[in-house]
Amino acid sequence: MTCPANHPKLNPTVRVTITGAAGNIGYALLFRIASGAVFGPNTPVQLQLLERDNEQSKASLNGVCMELFDSAFPLLTRVITTTDPLEAFEKTQAAFLVGSMPRGPGMARSDLLLANGPIFQSQGEALDQTADRNVKVLVVGNPCNTNAYIAMHNAPSLSPKCFSAMMRLDHNRAVAQLAQKTGKPVCSISGLKVWGNHSNSMYPDISQCTIAGVKATELVDEAWYNDYFLPTVSKRGSAIIKARGKSSAASAASAAIDHMRDWWNGSNGRIVTMAVPSDGSYGVPEGLVCGFPCICTGGGEYEIVKDLPITASGRARLDATIAELVKEHDTVAQLCE
Numbered sequence: 001m002t003c004p005a006n007h008p009k010l011n012p013t014v015r016v017t018i019t020g021a022a023g024n025i026g027y028a029l030l031f032r033i034a035s036g037a038v039f040g041p042n043t044p045v046q047l048q049l050l051e052r053d054n055e056q057s058k059a060s061l062n063g064v065c066m067e068l069f070d071s072a073f074p075l076l077t078r079v080i081t082t083t084d085p086l087e088a089f090e091k092t093q094a095a096f097l098v099g100s101m102p103r104g105p106g107m108a109r110s111d112l113l114l115a116n117g118p119i120f121q122s123q124g125e126a127l128d129q130t131a132d133r134n135v136k137v138l139v140v141g142n143p144c145n146t147n148a149y150i151a152m153h154n155a156p157s158l159s160p161k162c163f164s165a166m167m168r169l170d171h172n173r174a175v176a177q178l179a180q181k182t183g184k185p186v187c188s189i190s191g192l193k194v195w196g197n198h199s200n201s202m203y204p205d206i207s208q209c210t211i212a213g214v215k216a217t218e219l220v221d222e223a224w225y226n227d228y229f230l231p232t233v234s235k236r237g238s239a240i241i242k243a244r245g246k247s248s249a250a251s252a253a254s255a256a257i258d259h260m261r262d263w264w265n266g267s268n269g270r271i272v273t274m275a276v277p278s279d280g281s282y283g284v285p286e287g288l289v290c291g292f293p294c295i296c297t298g299g300g301e302y303e304i305v306k307d308l309p310i311t312a313s314g315r316a317r318l319d320a321t322i323a324e325l326v327k328e329h330d331t332v333a334q335l336c337e
């Protein structure tokens, strides 16, 4: 392996913030970022890790840092640990906002708003003050669409396009179900997207999806789509909590890697699902942080794919998930002033 320090074509170091770095998702995320999985094999990274200001969180983060050190990652130039959001977001170019409370059995993600909303208010303010002006913010902490909306509203000096929420896990879950059902490889599936909220109301849409060049709707029947695929994908988070006793972590970290990697580097013309502030497309109220089909065009840019046909049943599902998002966003109005 070439040592990056001697690599003639090394890119500038990227500053990356991870909040909740000592948590379950953090533990699965840090090592992959440090290994080059997001920014590539020629890009060194500086990790800026935020945790809560209590002895247990600080001790746990210290242990994680010992392991990062022991991994001797060639691309890892520096690790900063802090309990101060202003320091964690200092000149950050890519921020993974994970740190927040996860739900337990029987809870909806929106039940977390009271506990988690204020975190994203203060972190939005801190991003506004110290982050790089082109920072890419990925909100993972639930309910992620509305938390991203809160952070965005508390960072008025940053473009709304700096903010996104994670629906790539829903996208990946949908792809995996289709691959298993049809016996085709994951990489043969394209054109899938998940509209709306990262909640049970999400709308995983296969109407323009192809599998090895064949329309997905010709390979799976409507009953399977309605009775198995939709509930399985939309309730997968709860199924994992039931099975593991805690929420998904490795698959969530993997989806966060996919989301940020594509946003940073481009998605090679492929449609990917990102929850981003609406520009009014598809009748989604402007500013609502909603899952859309996006193409990442490289250089940290993305576009919402426009003018795709939506079936009548799809429109009803989209309207329902939009209505839920409007309601959630309305409940946090006081955190967005």
Ligand SMILES: NC(=O)C1=CN([C@@H]2O[C@H](COP(=O)(O)OP(=O)(O)OC[C@H]3O[C@@H](n4cnc5c(N)ncnc54)[C@H](O)[C@@H]3O)[C@@H](O)[C@H]2O)C=CC1
Pocket (backbone or CB within 6 Å): 019, 020, 021, 022, 023, 024, 025, 026, 050, 051, 052, 057, 098, 099, 100, 101, 102, 103, 119, 139, 140, 141, 142, 143, 144, 166, 167, 169, 170, 198, 247, 248, 249, 252
């Ligand atoms: N969008 C998505 O697809 C998914 C979202 N999630 C969400 O991600 C979040 C994190 O999940 P886990 O890592 O499993 O939880 P966890 O409880 O294992 O870890 C959370 C970490 O965040 C820290 N933390 C809490 N408040 C903080 C603050 N204000 N500043 C900095 N750090 C703080 C905690 O000390 C803890 O170390 C949850 O809200 C969960 O629901 C989880 C899976 C998928």
Ligand SMILES: O=C([O-])CC(=O)C(=O)O
Pocket (backbone or CB within 6 Å): 102, 103, 109, 142, 169, 236, 237, 238, 240, 241, 247, 248, 252
């Ligand atoms: O379900 C949860 O609470 C965690 C999550 O967002 C997911 O796994 O999709």
